[in-house]
Amino acid sequence: MLPGETAVISGFRDDMLSVKLLEMGLLPGTIVRFNFTAPLGDPICITVSGFDLSLRVAEASTIIILN
Amino acid sequence: MAATRILRVALAGKPNAGKSSLFNLLTGLNQKIGNFPGITVDKRTGNCQLDSGTAAQVMDLPGIYSLYPRTVDEKIVTDILADRNGAHYPDCVVLVADATNLKNCMLLLTQLIDLRIPTVLALNMMDLAARSGQSIDVKALEAKLDLPVVMINGRTGQGVAELKNLLTTNLKPSSKTVYKTGEELEPLIKDIQQKFNLTTPYQAYQYLQQTDNLSFLTPADKLFITARAKEANFFQHKYQGAETVMRYGFIQDLLNKVTLKLSDPEWKKFSYRIDKVLTHKVWGYLIFFSVLFLIFQAIFAWAQIPMDFIDTTFARLSNVLDDHFPDGPLFDLITQGIVPGIGGIVIFIPQIAILFACISILEESGYMARVVFLMDKLMRKFGLNGKSVVPLISGMACAIPAIMATRTIENWKDRLITIFVTPFMSCSARLPVFTILVALIIPDVKLFGFFNYQGLVLMGLYLLGFFAALISAFVLKLIIKTKEPSYLIMEMPTYRKPKWSNVGYTIIEKTKSFVFEAGKVILAISIVLWVLASYGPGQAMQNAEQITKIEAGDTELTAEEFEARVASYRLEHSYAGIIGKALEPAIKPLGYDWKIGIALVTSFAAREVFVSTIATIYSLGGTEDEQTIKGRLRTEVNPDTGGPRYTTAVGLSLLVFYTFAMQCMSTLAVVKRETKGWKWPLIQLVYMTALAYVSAFIIYQSLA
Numbered sequence: 001m002l003p004g005e006t007a008v009i010s011g012f013r014d015d016m017l018s019v020k021l022l023e024m025g026l027l028p029g030t031i032v033r034f035n036f037t038a039p040l041g042d043p044i045c046i047t048v049s050g051f052d053l054s055l056r057v058a059e060a061s062t063i064i065i066l067n
Numbered sequence: 068m069a070a071t072r073i074l075r076v077a078l079a080g081k082p083n084a085g086k087s088s089l090f091n092l093l094t095g096l097n098q099k100i101g102n103f104p105g106i107t108v109d110k111r112t113g114n115c116q117l118d119s120g121t122a123a124q125v126m127d128l129p130g131i132y133s134l135y136p137r138t139v140d141e142k143i144v145t146d147i148l149a150d151r152n153g154a155h156y157p158d159c160v161v162l163v164a165d166a167t168n169l170k171n172c173m174l175l176l177t178q179l180i181d182l183r184i185p186t187v188l189a190l191n192m193m194d195l196a197a198r199s200g201q202s203i204d205v206k207a208l209e210a211k212l213d214l215p216v217v218m219i220n221g222r223t224g225q226g227v228a229e230l231k232n233l234l235t236t237n238l239k240p241s242s243k244t245v246y247k248t249g250e251e252l253e254p255l256i257k258d259i260q261q262k263f264n265l266t267t268p269y270q271a272y273q274y275l276q277q278t279d280n281l282s283f284l285t286p287a288d289k290l291f292i293t294a295r296a297k298e299a300n301f302f303q304h305k306y307q308g309a310e311t312v313m314r315y316g317f318i319q320d321l322l323n324k325v326t327l328k329l330s331d332p333e334w335k336k337f338s339y340r341i342d343k344v345l346t347h348k349v350w351g352y353l354i355f356f357s358v359l360f361l362i363f364q365a366i367f368a369w370a371q372i373p374m375d376f377i378d379t380t381f382a383r384l385s386n387v388l389d390d391h392f393p394d395g396p397l398f399d400l401i402t403q404g405i406v407p408g409i410g411g412i413v414i415f416i417p418q419i420a421i422l423f424a425c426i427s428i429l430e431e432s433g434y435m436a437r438v439v440f441l442m443d444k445l446m447r448k449f450g451l452n453g454k455s456v457v458p459l460i461s462g463m464a465c466a467i468p469a470i471m472a473t474r475t476i477e478n479w480k481d482r483l484i485t486i487f488v489t490p491f492m493s494c495s496a497r498l499p500v501f502t503i504l505v506a507l508i509i510p511d512v513k514l515f516g517f518f519n520y521q522g523l524v525l526m527g528l529y530l531l532g533f534f535a536a537l538i539s540a541f542v543l544k545l546i547i548k549t550k551e552p553s554y555l556i557m558e559m560p561t562y563r564k565p566k567w568s569n570v571g572y573t574i575i576e577k578t579k580s581f582v583f584e585a586g587k588v589i590l591a592i593s594i595v596l597w598v599l600a601s602y603g604p605g606q607a608m609q610n611a612e613q614i615t616k617i618e619a620g621d622t623e624l625t626a627e628e629f630e631a632r633v634a635s636y637r638l639e640h641s642y643a644g645i646i647g648k649a650l651e652p653a654i655k656p657l658g659y660d661w662k663i664g665i666a667l668v669t670s671f672a673a674r675e676v677f678v679s680t681i682a683t684i685y686s687l688g689g690t691e692d693e694q695t696i697k698g699r700l701r702t703e704v705n706p707d708t709g710g711p712r713y714t715t716a717v718g719l720s721l722l723v724f725y726t727f728a729m730q731c732m733s734t735l736a737v738v739k740r741e742t743k744g745w746k747w748p749l750i751q752l753v754y755m756t757a758l759a760y761v762s763a764f765i766i767y768q769s770l771a
Contacts, residue, residue, distance in 0.1 A: 015304045020556050022311040023133045025171040035339075039348040040444040043453075045559055051168045052559035054440045059554055 006033045007065040009048075014062040025049045026063065074123045075156070076115075076234060079144065079179070080163035081172055082130030083433075083560045085191035088221030089163055090127040091572050093231075098572075111576075117231045126157065132171060134178045134273065135307060137477045142280045148182060149273045150283045151266070159185040159238045161230065166196035166203060166218075167561075169326070173318040174311070177245040180212065181269035185238035188216045189230060204325045211321055213241040222566055245317050246310050248272055255299040259292060276303055338433075338561045345437050355441060358434075359460065362425045366464055366495065370417040377417070381410030400597065408593030411673055412586040415465055418495050419581050420574050422464040426457060427573035431565030436557060443555055449537045450544025451488075452481040453555060459485070459536065462492030463529075466734045468581055470741055478553040484543045486741060487751055490734050491536035493529045493726060496674040500725050501528055503678060507697055508718030524722075532726050535758070588733040592672035596643065600669070600683075603641040638683055643668055657724065657760070658717040658767040660705070670730045677725070716770035720763040728759035 001007060009028050012018035026032065026048050033047040043056045080086045090098070094113025111127040128147070129140040136142040147155045160179055164172035169190075179186045190196075190203065209216045215233050219226035248256055248268065259271040274281065278292045344350050385406045392398035429435045435457065443453030451459075454476045461469035469489045476482040493501075502525075509521045615632045638644050647664035654664055666680040678696065685699045703712040729735070729752045738748040 015308070016552065017554060017556075019135070019304055019307050019311065020137065020554070022308055022315070023135065023171075023174060024556060024558070025174075025315065027312060027315050036342070036346065038346060038440050038444060039351055042444045043440060043555055045342075045346075045440065049168075049170050051171065052561075054436070054555065054557050054559050056443065056555050059556060 001034045001065070003034055003036050006031055008032075009063055010066045011064040012062055013064060017059055017062050021059075021063065024053060025051070026053075032063070032065070072121045074117070074121060074158045074234060075126070076123045077126045077128055077147070077155075077157035077160045078163060079128045079160050079175060080130065081132050081165070081175070081558075083558065084130070084163045084165040084172060085219075085221035086127060086130060086163045087572070088566060088569055089161070089189065089191070089219065089227070090125060091568060092221065092224050092227050093123075093125050096575075098576075115231070117235045121235045123231075123234060126155065131175060133174045133311070135276070136280060138475060140474050145273060145277055145280060146282050148179070148184060149270055149277075149281060151270075153283055157184070159187065159234065161187045161189050161234075163189050163191055163219075163221075166190045166193045167199055167201070169203070170315075170318060170322060173321070174314055176212070177314045177317060178269070180214070180241045180243055181246055181267065182273070183240040183267045183269075185240050186214050187230065187233055187238065188212065188214060189226075190216060190218045191221050193218045194220060202327045204327075207325045208321075211325065213243050246313055248306070249309075252299070252301070252306075255295060255301065258295060262291065263288070275301055276307060341562050342437070342559075345434065346441060351437075351441055355438060358429070362422065362460065363463065365421045365425060366418050367498070370421050373417040374414055377410065377414050381406060381413070385410075399601065400594070403601070404594045404597030405590070407679075408590045408597075409586075411593060411675070412582060412589050414675075415495060416578055416582070418464045419468060420578050422461060423468070423574050423577040424570055426461065427570045428565045431563075431569060433560040433562045436559050439555070439557065440559065447553075449540040450481070450484050451540050452476055452478065452485070452553065455481065455485040458489050459492055459533075462489040462494060465494050465496070465581065466490045466492070466731065467584065467737050468577055470734065470737050471580070471584075473741070478549075479551055480547050480549040481553050483547065483742065483747065484540050486738055487543060487747065488536040488540045490729055490731065490751070490755065491532045491539065491727070493532040494674075494731075496731070497528075497725055499675045500670075500677045501525055501722065503681075503696060503700075504718050504722050504725075507700055507713055508715045528722060528726050531723070535727060539754075584733075584737065588736050589673055592732050593676075596669050596672050596676070599643040599646070600638055600641050600665075600680075603637070603645065605640075634683055635685065638665065656768065657763045658714075658720050658771060660712065663721070667724075667730075670725075672732060674725060674730050714771070716767050719770065720767035723766050724759045724763040726759075727755055727762055729755035 009026055009030055009032055011028055012021060030049055035045040035047055035052065037044045038054075041057070043054050044060055045052055045054050046060065047053070078086050078090055090111065090113065093115045097115070098111060098113030113125050113127075115123045115125050117123050128144050129138075131141050131144050134145045134148070136145065147153060147157070148160070150156055162172070162176050162179060164176070176186065176188060188208070190205070193203075196203065205216050205218065215238070217226050217230045217233060219230060246269065252272075255275070256268050256271045259265070259274050260268060263271070263274065265271050265274070274284070274292055275296055278284065278289050278296070284292070345354060385402050388398075388406060389402045392402060426435070429438070438456055439453035441453075442456045446453055446455050455473070457475075458469040458472045461472055466489050469492070470486050473482050473485045473489070476485060505521050505524050505528075509524050511519070511521060513519055615629065615636050618632075643665050644661070646668050647661040647666075650664035650667065651659075651661045654667070659667070662681075662684045665684060666677045669676045669680045681700070682696055685696075685703065700713050701711065704710070705712040705714075735748040735752060738751060739745055742748070
């Protein structure tokens, strides 16, 4: 995904992390927007269900998206 | 009128929802910070009069998104809320929710409903929600959740009176059930419910999910639960995920019915525009470093005025008491041990207050989350975490609050490394030592007519400490193994104006905890050191005056000079002097003599004691004036060489020693508390002292 793009979450690759991500409102079926990256390319900032979240790229890559 | 009834009220909610503002509004200055027994989490409680017959004891719980904890602090919440018979179990919970983002505030609420705890939903930031084009049907929300909802404004205090009123009514738990465990779990849940006599199935479910986190369960209880869970094929993560999805299903459904919303996040545009600059490749770092510079400026330049004032006040107090008290060991203890000891604690208050004012402003405004965002990748290379930035910055003032600030780091390994390296950051107690030594050995000339050499060396010492911290972190990263993955999932709050009263409360809170936590240790050690420095074996101490008289021979001494010589003689023959002399063989390769040895020993209480010890050793009659000490040190002769004692080599070796050495008992005490054992503070002590010794050795040997 490129900064500015949106996508729909379809699932997660990591069980441990998925629990934390779910709690923050990253549910399968919700729309997520990739806002911008930190100056060094990691972490990144995303918007999901109306609020901004920062994640590391490694964490974000466990989110499976539908396009 | 005295209250007849005391309600225990707990405030819960996610971080940045305005919990602390509400807590401050309810309790005012009537709050205190304590510890939960057995663990290190701060307990913020305060009293509040609800009406003439009812008072409330309000407890501010750590900010959480759900009952499942991520950090050490958060574990306490389930511990309190799942234990009906616990001392902290609240009569009711006020869930503070951010109305602009109701959705992820509701997860915890639905869990509270299932725990059957009487709950009030306090909707904060309704004004912002309105501005963002959202409206919430409060009546419908109340009906759907079967619990009271109040609208509050944490900034103006609107709605707080209504909330207080509501708390005095007999609140009942909601009758709804949001999450039902699957049928396959029912026998298991029932078993646990029966065994522990629990009223709600969800409570039993929490026993299953968080067996290890619940401190009130006995080891036998835990064994029983884990055994039963294993039999029934209970997988914690799988069920936790399913639970969250189900709860969000309910929440989404509910919010669809009670809120009206424009989809366009127009109101956030401003925040995004700020982010464009503050997280920019160039501007982002430039602004961050300017902010850092401003903080240092504040800590070192602005705090100097009140610090000087405190210093002179305590010195004067000590003298006044000395003049008015009769002689005697008890009075000496007060005037020379306790009063300067307390002074040594109070002197740091301005710096700590200013530092926490800055940090709290940055946190309140939402900038701190951006600093974490900016620095995470860089810090991770060294085994640290974006969240290590705050403790490392705080470490420049004092390592004690800095180490306490590491609690926000979720990952244990990251947190441990941060705790371990924070004392390398040059704290303010090193500054007086640096100032005097730098002034002594570095010429006061300018490089290119612009940069002052002394200033450059001082800055170099700070950088030296910083790089030692980074390199040590990197080494530790390779050594410590952990299965727990490090992660950074953090909400980026919208920028807003800091609420000044909250900043004020933070300053008071942090300063208080410094004075009481660190203060105890510093005071105790100052007293021990005073005893070591004032008593010695044999007759030498008693006969000090006579011996000095004999030694002086025919030389005419003024009363002051005589007193100073006696003091110096006493120190030499005291227990501290004996320790200093015993140390001499070990520190000789570093270029130090026994006099410096004494200063090293006393510095273990707090580094800045170096200056006053040196003043006493060189019989300066209690002065701490820099010029006087400098002049005296310059004329001190090294009997082995016949040249000056404080050569550039000795000075640099001492400077490096003070940069690296772990010479702070209070820090060790805090590390012990935070890491729950002596292992890490001891490793830290050995490692830092060894590094200091070796570096000082190399410097002295190569320069001398």
